Structures are given as C-alpha cells and as structure tokens.
Amino acid sequence: MSVFVPVSLEDAFESLDRYPDAQLLAGGTDFMVEISFAHRRPSAVVCLRRVAELAGWRLEGAEVVLGAGITYSELMGPQLSGLLPGLAQAARTVGSPQIRNAGTLGGNLGTASPAGDTLPVLAALDATVVVASRQGRRSVGLDELVVGPKRTSLGPGEVIVEIRLPAALGSQEFLKVGTRNAMVIAVANVALVVDWAGHSVRCALGSVGPAAIRAREAEQFMTSRIDWTSRSVAGEPLAVAEFAALVRAAARPIDDHRSTADYRRHAVGVCAQRAIERILADERQGASGRGAWAS
C-alpha cells in the first residue's frame, strides 16, 4: 500500500496518474473503519485533507461555492449556517463533534451512502457538483453523481472539488429520525425548501431509497396550495396531511438491520409534515429564519 498526502490538486492528479485505482481519503470517517476492520486493503490511498483547493468556501453572486473538503463543523459555523441553513441543520445531526470535525461534504458525496445526511439537502437545493481530473472539469447534478447505493459516476483520476448551492434560498428545514440524537445513522431524513421568491417547494428524502429521492408530486401539490402572497396555506391541516401522504408515497424504503420499510415510510411522512408546519409557523410569526441555534 502506498499513501500520498498531496497539498494541491495538481499533486493529487499526479498521484492518481501513477495509481489510477487509488482510494481517495477525505475525513476518514467511513474509509478508516473499513481499513481498521480489514474489510479493505487498497493498493494506494490519496489523502485529500491537505489539498488547498478543496478547503474553505466562497460566495459567487447568489451562489455559495463549498470546497469539497469542508467539514460538517465548518458547515455549522455562523456564516454558512445563515447562507445554507438546511445544510447546517443536517451537518449538526451527523455523528459527534469528533466526527463532524473530520467528516467532509465531499466525503459524504463520495461515499454515497443512502443514509448520507447532507444528500437530501443537496438534492432539495439542486446542487451542482464540480468534478475535476487532469483532463478538466465537469459539473454534474446530484442524481448524475450518485448512481446507486454507495456508487458514484466518478471515473478514474476524478476528484469531487466543489459543491455549488444557492445562497440563503427561502426557508429550509432538515429533520432526521434515528435511535438517538448523537452518533446515529439516519433511519429516515427529509430536507424541505420553500423558495418564496421562486414560488417553489422542494422536498428530498434520504434513507428511504438507493439515493436521495425528490418527492416531486408532493412538491407540486404544496406549491399549488401555498398562497405565495400571504405565505400561508388555506385549510393547512388537511393540505399538510395530503403533503405527508404524497411524501410517503414517494419513498422507496427497504427492510434492513436499522429499520423496516414500513417504519421508514411512516417516518418520512412525519418529518415532512413537521418540516412544512415549522416553516409555515415561522412565517406566521414573521420570523426571518430559524438559524438562531447555530454556534
């Protein structure tokens, strides 16, 4: 086994030229478990932690451009949690402080677990993922990148470098169900965005399918029911119940060691219902956002 610790993308590409089958290592929170439990013995590892181009984030007009190496802890910071509140909420549900300090957004994408907590948020925000190799860059949508459970379309020599998201888009909520608050892999999770300016509702579900699922019919239904001028819903309880039913119908869950398909389907409905209720309640109270929890 060879280990490379490049400090630039150019160095990383060079290592990948020499070892095209090398495993990319970001925060290590998934990969190191496989190594330590001897489930994997890769011939080469390219550690991305010190690659300068993958660190940090910037604003480009109305877009936030996140380096793929950004950690969950960084996503919870005061500025980013204001610009990307749903992503900050999702980041806060990941693991523990230790895990959030190590794990990265690019790693969550690269691992492509059906339970990845940031993935529904990225799906709901229609994230663009920038992938680079020595040959150049390409931009892909989440559904082009994540093609199945723990499967991506990344080719040899390719590295996820950036994630581009709309800044401070509307109201956002993320809810997750697990056996406790900390250190838990999602049984089900839901990201909801209500874009008041664009008159759209986006809802994505995690842990209830091979990859994040956009609940399109539920989105269209709620979009048609919101009065975009008063930011309210006539007959809210019935409309919310129908929304939750459409979310449940969109789920494609399975039974596994973590939960049952039936429970997961129920749970995404409850999460979606609470998410829309919270957003509508915030509007009633004239709150400008729910970012106040962020440290």
Add this chain to the structure above:
Amino acid sequence: MGELIDYRLQVNGLEHEVSQAWLGENLLFVLRERLGLPGSKNACEQGECGSCSVLMDGTLVCSCMVLAASAVGADIVTVEGLSAGEHELSDVQAAFLAEGAVQCGFCTPGLIVSVHDLLEHNPDPTELEVREAISGNLCRCTGYGRILEAVRAAQEARQG
C-alpha cells in the same frame, strides 16, 4: 501486509519516530502500540465511542479514524499531553476525580480530551452545550451525572 515504512509524528510537542509500520495503521494503533502512549483507548475502532479522542492541529478527532501516515506534520496532543507533567493532573482531570466522575475509567481519557477542547473554545458552556460536546464519548458506568458535575466544576474553577 504490503511495504513497511518509517515516518515521524509530532505528539505532545515531541518528535516521535515510527519505524517499520504498515501504512494502513490508524493513529490510535500507532500511539498505543508503537509510541508507548496508551492513554488513548481502543473500544470500538469506528468512531462511535470517543475513547480514542485526541487533538490534531487543535481539532478534536477520533484517532482511530486518522490514517497515521497522513498525520505527518500535524500537531497531535493526546491525554498524556494535557497536564503539566507525567505526575501532574490537568484541572479537568482533577475535577473528574474530585466529583467522582471516574468509575471503570476506560472512557475517561477521551472525555478529558473532549472537555479540554470544549472549555478551550467555549469557556462558559450551558449544560446543553456540554451534553452536545460530550455526545461522542460513551460512558457505560456513570450515567453521566457526575461527569456533567465535573465539567461544571472545572468550568467554574476556570472562571475563578
């Protein structure tokens, strides 16, 4: 097992030689088995329990999830490096003893590192913030009550 290599790690302010090590070893294994620093404990080896917590470049991480060879050049602090000397206690360690927050003791080193990290960044945490800060450190003996008391005591002592 593949090729073995030599490299150097910076731990508790000292340069340590790691010799003839397999490149896939995690930092926890290297600390305990190669560098004679058994303070960091190995329970789960998958980031669940926090008993291997260390500071890497000032950031709290599980050492079991760090590829040791990739930590070359990083400033690593283990529980052994938190007090003034080998026979000294840090204020947090002293508070844990005074408040009876130690039973079997296995989780203690990881908790000590996490609490040092917490008080470093947030000198006056609320109880909720303390609970969140130690949510990645499992203790199966105490029920956490005395641990929370110890954190509060250390916090108050630092506030003077």
